[in-house]
Amino acid sequence: MQRGTLFHHYQVNADGLIQKVNLLIATGQNNLAMNRTVLQIARHYIKGSHVSEGILNRLEAGIRAFDPCLSCSTHAAGQMPLHLQLLSANGQVLQEVRRG
Numbered sequence: 001m002q003r004g005t006l007f008h009h010y011q012v013n014a015d016g017l018i019q020k021v022n023l024l025i026a027t028g029q030n031n032l033a034m035n036r037t038v039l040q041i042a043r044h045y046i047k048g049s050h051v052s053e054g055i056l057n058r059l060e061a062g063i064r065a066f067d068p069c070l071s072c073s074t075h076a077a078g079q080m081p082l083h084l085q086l087l088s089a090n091g092q093v094l095q096e097v098r099r100g
Contacts, residue, residue, distance in 0.1 A: 030066040037062040049086065049094045056082050056099050 007024035041062050045055055060080045081100025085093050 034063055034066050037065065046086065049088075051084060051086050051095050051097050053097060053099075056084065056097060059084065 009022040011020040
């Protein structure tokens with residue numbers, strides 16, 4: 001499993017003070033893959049308009065597969081803070097499940 005490469009680009013002035021910073025971090029590099037994984041999990045496990053508490057464990061496993069950041073990768077299993085909203089086709093919140 002690879003988190004991705006950390007790219008750091010700094011611009012400093014003549015006094016050594018940072019004027020500009022550009023960071024490309026693994027979370028950003030893996031974001032598309034994490035979003036697609038969450039969508040696949042939701043499509044496979046959410047049926048109708050009810051979400052069980054257990055779906056959060058499946059979502060957590062999908063997110064952890066990409067080891068997005070040290071903070072997320074070191075939470076104890078089942079303890080990652082998550083907030084899931086099930087939306088209707090018109091954007092109305094049908095159900096909300098939170099952990100953490």
